[in-house]
Amino acid sequence: MPAIVIVGAQWGDEGKGKATDHLGSQVDYVVKFNGGNNAGHTVVIGDEKYALHLLPSGILTPGCTPVIGNGVVVDIDVLFHEIDGLEARGIDTSKLKLSANAHVIADYNRQVDKVAERFLGSRKIGTTGRGIGPTYADKMNRIGIRVQDLFDEKILTQKVEGALELKGQILTKIYNRRAPSVEQTVAELRSHAERLAPYVCDTTLLLGQALDRGEVVLLEAGQATLLDVDHGTYPFVTSSSATSGGACTGSGIPPTRIDQVIAIVKAYTTRVGEGPFPTELNDDKGEFLRKQGFEFGTTTGRPRRCGWYDTVIARYAARVNGVTDFVLTKLDVLTGLDVVPVCVAYDVDGVRHEEMPVNQTDFHHAVPVYENLPGWSEDLTGCRAFEDLPKAAQDYVEYVEARSGGRISVIGVGPEREQAIVRHPLR
Ligand code: GDP
Ligand code: IMO
Ligand code: MG
Secondary structure, X not given: OOEEEEEEOOOOOOOHHHHHHHHHHHXXXXXXXXXXXXXXXXXXXXXXXXXXXXXXXXXXXXXXXXXXXXXXXEOHHHHHHHXXXXXXXXXXXXXXXXXXXXXXXXXXXXHHHHHHHHHHHHHOOOOXXXXXXXXXXXXXXXXXXXXXXXXXXXXXXXXXHHHHHHHHHHHHHHOOOOOOOHXXXXXXXXXXXXXXXXXXXXXXXXXXXXXXXXXXXXEEOOOOHHHOOOOOOOOOOOOOOOOHHHHHHOOOOOHHHEEEEEEEEEOXXXXXXXXXXXXXXXXXXXXXXXXXXXXXXXXXXXXXXXXXXXXXXHHHHHHHHOOOEEEEEOHHHHOOOOEEEEEEEEEEOOEEEOOOOOOHHHHHHOEEEEXXXXXXXXXXXXXXXXXXXXXXXXXXXXXXXXXXOOOEEEEEOOOEOOOEEXXXXXX
């Protein structure tokens, strides 16, 4: 039986949380495989609205086992804060499993993230300030602290000493800040160990055995294709692998067991933080999208940068992820526009590019080539079948579908669970 991957096709906040929730009842496990509490997924169920950061969106589906995979970086305070928040609202979180190999975000890495951004000034990335980048850097540098280290004080002390040899110097000598002591850090991390223990296991084994039994595993990405550390708009990216390949390394599920890759794509584009964004609108149309789409970050509350749909990016996402299905979200937000431009190519210094330019400078210089499609004024939020959509909205979907490198299987017409049009069932 299969593993299914959900990824974001743009720069995040496409509605991955809602899509995972949509599939929730048909899957047995939902695995977060990358990122940490930089993610923010809003899921609306009836009158209840949930904002999830570190927990996989499948936590909201009774019967589904939520898993935090080895590829995730975990802020344990945030983990318990989220668990407590959900439990207080009657959500059972007892089935949660956490990989013993996931890395832990220590306080010194939250500090380095924030202070490094300040020092970068105009060259800053616009990170979420959660310590994500420095924690992944430690992992690659082989000085990271893993979940399993918390249960052995001697080992933990050795590892924290090793990490602080470098991180302490960086904080004090480069950034002129006070570094936390080894004892302080060990005590803080150890204080969580007892409560954490029941959740911790070998999640790779757990998931491999589940697949052997014929159960369905959904791998849910945080962030998105253009924020991927390899395939995104580097250096304006996050520090993890948010594309479908990352689902394998971040969970221990091999590529041969994945048979479906679902990419979530918004009917327009948004981005939070710094970095190039060819179809960005710095005018009243951008303000229209931000207002209508309520485009403010779930994690940091920052206003999201807004722009038109970009088929070059969608095709790129289809290619690097091996997309089998697209879920097009927030089509309802485009209601009320006379004309809806769609980017079909870029003009880079007089040369037409149909594919993502490999060169960073070219991407910074990319000027979108638009096709202007007719808009519509009808409210779409009550539509449940493709035929319910006004003709102009149907044409919009078919136009972007023909140029995005994959079929659009589901269309979102509102934030709620049932506000979706299923053209091809995902399962
Ligand atoms: P994620 O990070 O990819 O999970 O996305 P976010 O949750 O950060 O942002 C997506 C926002 O759009 C959330 O507030 C969702 O409730 C909302 N949303 C998702 N799908 C739709 C849709 O089809 N229409 C509208 N209007 N809102 C949607
Ligand atoms: P979801 O899962 C949108 C962006 C940050 C910043 C860059 C690096 O909700 O789609 P980081 O703190 O990760 O080192 O910041 O990545 N970013 C996101 N943007 N949605 C997200 O997650 C994001 N997670 C990180 O704004 O530009
Ligand atoms: Mg989000």
